[in-house]
Amino acid sequence: MIRHAIIAASLLVAAPVVANAQDGAGTAAGATTGAVGGAIVGGPVGAVVGGVAGAVIGGISDDHRARFRQYVVQERVPSYTYQREVVVGTELPTSGVRYYEVPAEYGTTQYRYTVVNDRTVLVDPSTHRVVQIIN
Numbered sequence: 001m002i003r004h005a006i007i008a009a010s011l012l013v014a015a016p017v018v019a020n021a022q023d024g025a026g027t028a029a030g031a032t033t034g035a036v037g038g039a040i041v042g043g044p045v046g047a048v049v050g051g052v053a054g055a056v057i058g059g060i061s062d063d064h065r066a067r068f069r070q071y072v073v074q075e076r077v078p079s080y081t082y083q084r085e086v087v088v089g090t091e092l093p094t095s096g097v098r099y100y101e102v103p104a105e106y107g108t109t110q111y112r113y114t115v116v117n118d119r120t121v122l123v124d125p126s127t128h129r130v131v132q133i134i135n
Contacts, residue, residue: 059122059132064106069134072113072120079115086116092128099123
């Protein structure tokens, strides 16, 4: 129990740093969603871990989102039709979906973007999992 308290305290100290590095409400929303999910699975320690994991690291910051959405529209990236709801964590098919590099002017990221069901999403290229939905 003491070990869990130490881990929780360490993560509480790290959480603001991670959130601050991302800037914006999108990160806060991701952190909140992760915290709720973590609390359901793992109680208070799960909430802290989930909150930190929920803040997308390396995604498109709120400062760049609107311009990035406009860029994608101007590029006329075709929308892939996916028969299920697309949420963070959805694993997209390995074939049939085209992934594009994010131009550096929108932030350096390891992720790729695509459009699924008319929504721009960031995807981890190694797992094909959606890591951020660009609203």
